[in-house]
Each structure stands twice: as structure tokens, then as C-alpha cells.
Amino acid sequence: xNLWMPFSHRSAYCATSVASLTNILTPTLFAGTxxxxxxCQNWEGGxxxxxxxxxxxxxxxxxxxxxxxxxxxxxxxxRSLLHWVTGRQMRFEGGFQGRCNKLVDGCYSFWQAGxxxxxxxxxxxxxxxxxSMAHWMFDQLALQEYILLCCxxxxxxxxxxxxxxxxxxxxxxxxxxxAIAQHFGSGDLHxxxxxxxxxxxxxxxxxxxxxxxxxxARAVMHFLQYPVPSLDPAS
Amino acid sequence: xxxxxxxxxxxxxxxxxxxLVENKLGVESWCVKxxxxxxxxxxxxxxxxxxxxxxxxxxxITCTLLLLNPDFTTAWNVRxxxxxxxxxxxxxxxxxxxxALTKFPKSPETWIHRRWVxxxxxxxxxxxxxxxxxxxxxxxxERIHRLVQEEMNVCSEAAGRYPSNxxxxxxxxxxLQHLAKLTVKVLLDELSSTKYWVSMHVSDHSGFHYRQFxxxxxxxxxxxxxxxxxxxxxxxxxxxxxxxxxxxxxxEAACAEEQSVDLPxxxxxEMELCSELIDNYPGHETLWCHSDESLNNxxxxxxxxxxxxxxxxxxLNESSSKQGYTQETKRLKRAPVQDSLGPEMExxxxxxxxxxxxxxxxxxxxxxxRKWLVTFLGQ
Numbered sequence: 001x002n003l004w005m006p007f008s009h010r011s012a013y014c015a016t017s018v019a020s021l022t023n024i025l026t027p028t029l030f031a032g033t034x035x036x037x038x039x040c041q042n043w044e045g046g047x048x049x050x051x052x053x054x055x056x057x058x059x060x061x062x063x064x065x066x067x068x069x070x071x072x073x074x075x076x077x078x079r080s081l082l083h084w085v086t087g088r089q090m091r092f093e094g095g096f097q098g099r100c101n102k103l104v105d106g107c108y109s110f111w112q113a114g115x116x117x118x119x120x121x122x123x124x125x126x127x128x129x130x131x132s133m134a135h136w137m138f139d140q141l142a143l144q145e146y147i148l149l150c151c152x153x154x155x156x157x158x159x160x161x162x163x164x165x166x167x168x169x170x171x172x173x174x175x176x177x178x179a180i181a182q183h184f185g186s187g188d189l190h191x192x193x194x195x196x197x198x199x200x201x202x203x204x205x206x207x208x209x210x211x212x213x214x215x216x217a218r219a220v221m222h223f224l225q226y227p228v229p230s231l232d233p234a235s
Numbered sequence: 236x237x238x239x240x241x242x243x244x245x246x247x248x249x250x251x252x253x254x255l256v257e258n259k260l261g262v263e264s265w266c267v268k269x270x271x272x273x274x275x276x277x278x279x280x281x282x283x284x285x286x287x288x289x290x291x292x293x294x295x296i297t298c299t300l301l302l303l304n305p306d307f308t309t310a311w312n313v314r315x316x317x318x319x320x321x322x323x324x325x326x327x328x329x330x331x332x333x334x335a336l337t338k339f340p341k342s343p344e345t346w347i348h349r350r351w352v353x354x355x356x357x358x359x360x361x362x363x364x365x366x367x368x369x370x371x372x373x374x375x376x377e378r379i380h381r382l383v384q385e386e387m388n389v390c391s392e393a394a395g396r397y398p399s400n401x402x403x404x405x406x407x408x409x410x411l412q413h414l415a416k417l418t419v420k421v422l423l424d425e426l427s428s429t430k431y432w433v434s435m436h437v438s439d440h441s442g443f444h445y446r447q448f449x450x451x452x453x454x455x456x457x458x459x460x461x462x463x464x465x466x467x468x469x470x471x472x473x474x475x476x477x478x479x480x481x482x483x484x485x486x487e488a489a490c491a492e493e494q495s496v497d498l499p500x501x502x503x504x505e506m507e508l509c510s511e512l513i514d515n516y517p518g519h520e521t522l523w524c525h526s527d528e529s530l531n532n533x534x535x536x537x538x539x540x541x542x543x544x545x546x547x548x549x550x551l552n553e554s555s556s557k558q559g560y561t562q563e564t565k566r567l568k569r570a571p572v573q574d575s576l577g578p579e580m581e582x583x584x585x586x587x588x589x590x591x592x593x594x595x596x597x598x599x600x601x602x603x604x605r606k607w608l609v610t611f612l613g614q
Contacts, residue, residue: 043447044444049401052408052451102399
């Protein structure tokens with residue numbers, strides 16, 4: 001009965017991110033992790049902190065991203081997850097809430113909206129014919145409106161919602177969410193949807209790691225040069 | 236029994252900033268910027284082995300620190316060490332945590348430490364000698380029951396102090412899983428004791444979600460209990476000479492428990508509660524979601540899964556397995572499953588809401604629910 005279980009998806013996401021970027025990801029390292037995360041998906045379709053708990057935006061993103069890294073996203077019911085996350089975009093504000101019946105929050109622009117690229121990719125891999133080739137399955141313009149109009153602090157920085165004060169966490173995730181909303185796909189399928197003037201366009205971000213895609217590529221290439229470290233102590 | 240900060244930017248009078256009124260502790264805000272760094276620094280110096288603090292000082296300092304900032308993990312960890320060395324009574328930390336939660340109802344570190352303390356306490360129960368102060372003579376089962384009740388109270392209060400308090404509700408679930416072992420009795424008790432609470436907090440999605448958890452656990456529990464029942468019956472039928480008194484008593488008790496659950500009625504009650512609240516409080520998305528899921532559960536009631544389970548349990552003896560199966564079906568027939576009635580009632584309810592409501596959100600939720608019903612029943 002692990003006391004820290006409700007927070008384990010965050011650790012799983014951090015660990016899988018680091019391990020995959022640095023090429024130390026082995027099957028034994030994450031044995032059981034994928035199954036544990038999948039058990040936390042509940043009737044709402046999202047993922048809770050522990051099996052039985054309410055679905056939560058932060059845990060859902062961390063859980064799904066970790067599963068994508070582990071190539072085990074098929075363990076989830078993707079349709080109910082899609083149903084849940086799309087229900088979290090608020091029709092009046094345009095931003096996302098973290099859980100049912102709660103208020104909108106700028107940071108969920110990434111945690112929630114960021115799920116749509118992951119889902120898109122997973123469903124595409126299954127050969128789903130209904131997928132759009134130009135847009136994510138959420139209202140990209142409405143989210144951009146919320147972020148640009150409601151989440152900016154006049155003195156600089158971004159925030160949760162009007163009335164709250166700015167902080168680095170909200171600045172980071174509002175911007176990340178904005179980048180997700182502005183860029184669909186990559187390479188040949190790249191489609192930009194920018195609200196307002198072209199100068200509003202941000203650099204694209206990688207939907208799994210939330211760093212620039214080129215950085216992901218460079219990191220992976222760099223660490224592939226080195227062998228996976230062994231667990232034997234150096235002689 | 237409660238702590239709070241008294242907004243008081245300046246020390247006007249030359250007197251103590253601590254105020255105690257009717258068992259409630261207040262601290263004037265001006266002193267925090269002096270007090271907190273002082274105690275914080277003292278503890279850090281101790282941790283860095285630069286300045287010694289004796290056990291009483293440690294207890295006092297960590298207590299002060301945690302009442303000002305309960306997310307200071309190091310302070311909780313110092314107290315863990317004190318508990319493990321036998322200097323500090325773990326029950327004190329439950330009380331300290333409870334107090335901290337009156338002001339910081341979400342504090343993750345407080346909830347985590349609480350689970351650690353509870354684990355320590357139940358581990359003690361497995362030891363033959365129990366000499367914990369204040370609990371002399373109490374039987375382990377009784378002790379655990381009291382602990383569980385207290386935790387339910389603490390969670391309930393914390394949930395009331397912050398809307399949709401995720402950490403409080405997940406702690407509540409943890410306690411039921413690891414201390415109360417999800418017995419039918421505790422699940423039913425919790426269903427009845429939270430009924431009033433959720434009616435008073437109709438937008439608290441976590442509260443309703445908790446009820447879903449209780450109902451789901453009951454469903455799973457009933458299926459498991461019945462499986463054991465069927466298996467035991469068959470074992471007994473094959474080996475009448477080996478029948479043990481306790482096993483019989485156990486199966487009968489489980490049988491009695493299962494009969495008293497009456498799941499279909501519980502699920503119907505849940506639907507009734509939803510309808511009532513939806514009528515009284517128009518426009519709350521949580522209530523509609525809860526309605527969806529309760530209907531879902533009553534459709535996939537344990538009756539259908541029982542049948543499947545009973546058929547899977549084959550047994551060695553053909554005749555005895557048939558006998559077990561027949562007894563099972565007899566019990567199922569006694570508890571009618573109103574599958575067909577449920578959705579019809581829901582249609583009538585939704586149409587009534589749509590024709591009488593004036594709240595825009597309520598109409599939207601009702602329409603969505605209707606569409607969901609159509610899709611759901613179409614399957």
C-alpha cells in the first residue's frame with residue numbers, strides 16, 4: 001500500500017521521458033508501470049491518481065504520455081479517453097478544466113489539450129479513417145483566444161485565469177498549450193492555425209516531451225551513440 | 236480544534252500574537268515573517284548537524300513549522316524519526332495533521348504523512364503486546380474501526396473546506412482500501428453517511444465520484460463473495476465429512492451480507508437521489524454525469540455477471556455443480572433486476588426536466604443525457 005501512489009504518474013512520466021531520451025529504457029526498468037497506469041483509467045475515461053479515483057487532467061497527461069513512450073497506449077480505452085478530454089474544453093471560456101465541474105485553468109491548455117495530439121497519433125496508428133489531416137480534435141482557435149485574451153499578465157508572464165497572479169508554471173504551460181493549439185502535425189502534414197497576427201505564432205512543441213522537436217531529435221541521436229549502460233559495477 | 240491566520244499587518248500592541256478562543260488557535264499575520272524563518276532555520280541547522288536540539292525542542296519546532304507550512308517535508312520526516320525511536324506518540328501526529336488540514340485542507344505532504352502514521356499504527360496491531368497510550372485494552376478490530384471513522388471525519392471536513400478536494404477524497408479511498416479492507420458493512424455505512432454531504436455539495440464532482448467508487452466496490456464485492464459461496468457449497472457437498480463449523484458460519488455470514496446488500500435497490504436509490512438533486516439544483520454537470528454512470532452500473536448489474544461466474548465454476552462433480560448453480564439462480568431470482576424499468580423512467584424524467592426547466596445549462600445537460608440514453612439503449 002504505497003503512500004505516494006497518487007503521485008506516481010508524474011514520476012512515471014519523468015522517468016520514461018528521461019530514460020527514452022537518454023537511451024537507457026529497458027523492459028525491466030518499467031515492468032508493470034504500463035499496467036498500473038491503465039488500471040487508473042476510470043469510468044469517466046480519464047485517468048485518476050490511483051485506481052478508483054476521479055479522472056484528473058494532470059495525471060491523465062502524465063499517464064498517457066508515459067504509455068506512449070512505453071508504446072503501450074493500446075492498454076487504454078482510447079475512445080472513452082477521447083470522450084472525456086474533449087468534454088473538458090469549456091464552451092464559454094474556450095480553455096480547459098482539469099476535472100468535471102471545476103473551473104477553467106490556463107495550465108490545462110497543455111495538460112488537457114496536449115492529450116489530443118497523443119490520441120490522434122494513437123488512433124492514426126490503428127488506421128482510423130475518420131481522423132482529420134488538418135486539425136486536432138478540439139477547438140484550437142477558442143483555446144488560443146482564452147490564452148491570449150484572458151491569461152496574459154500586463155506586466156509579462158501568463159496565469160491561470162483573470163484575477164490570479166503570474167508564475168513560471170502557468171507561463172510555461174499556457175505557452176505550451178498555445179503552441180499545441182497553433183500547430184497540427186509535422187513535416188508534410190504540418191498545418192498552422194494562428195489566431196490574430198502572424199507574430200502570435202510560437203515555435204512548435206513536441207507533444208510527448210514538451211520541448212522543441214529538434215531538441216528531441218538531437219538528444220535521441222546523441223545518446224544513441226553510447227551503449228546502454230550495464231548494471232554491473234565497474235571493475 | 237482549528238487554526239487560522241489573523242490578518243494583522245502590524246503589531247499594534249506589545250502583546251503576544253497568539254490568540255486562543257474557544258479551542259481555536261489564531262496567529263496574527265505580522266509575526267509570521269519573523270517566526271517562520273526563525274524556526275525553519277533552527278531545524279535546518281539541526282539537520283546539518285550544526286546545532287543540537289533535544290527531543291522536546293524538536294517536537295515543538297516541527298509542530299510550529301508544520302502549522303505554518305505543512306508542506307515542509309523535512310519537518311514531517313523529523314517527526315517520523317521521533318515516532319520510530321519511540322519518543323513521539325503517532326496519535327499526536329494524527330492530531331497535528333488534522334489541525335494543519337483545517338487551514339491547509341489540500342496539503343499533499345500532510346496526507347502522505349498521515350498514511351505513513353496509519354500504516355505504523357496498523358502494523359503495531361499485529362504485534363502481541365499493545366501498550367500505546369490512550370488505547371490500552373482496546374481490541375485491535377475496535378481500534379481500527381475507530382481509526383477508520385476518524386479518518387472519514389477528517390476527510391469529510393477537509394472536503395468541505397476546499398471544493399473537489401482531490402487529495403482528501405483519494406486519502407478516503409486509501410483508508411477504505413487499506414484499513415477497512417472494503418468490507419460490505421463499511422461500504423454501506425459510507426454510502427449512507429455521504430448521502431447528506433453530497434446533497435449539500437452538488438457541484439463537488441469528487442464527492443459523487445466517491446459514491447461511484449463505493450457502488451463499484453460493492454458490485455465487485457458481491458460478485459467475489461458469491462463466487463466464494465458457490466465454491467464453498469460445492470466443496471462441502473463433495474466432502475460432507477470435512478465440513479468445518481467455521482467455514483459454514485463464514486459462508487452463512489457472507490450469504491446474509493450479500494442478501495442485505497440488495498444491489499439493484501441501492502442503484503435505484505442512487506438514481507432517485509440524482510433525480511431529486513437535479514430537480515432541486517438545475518444546471519450542475521456533476522449530477523448528470525453521476526446519473527449516466529449510475530444507470531450504466533444498474534444495467535450491468537451483478538445479476539448478469541453472477542450467471543457467467545456460476546457457469547464458469549464447474550467443479551468436479553457434475554451433480555453438485557448443478558446444485559450450486561441452481562441455488563445461485565434461486566437467489567438471483569429473489570432479487571429482481573429492473574433493467575427494463577430503469578431506462579424508461581429515465582426517459583420520462585429527462586422529458587419532464589426539458590419541458591419544465593428554465594435554466595439554459597440544465598436544458599443542455601438534459602438534451603445531452605437524452606442523446607446518451609438513445610445511444611446507450613441502442614446497443
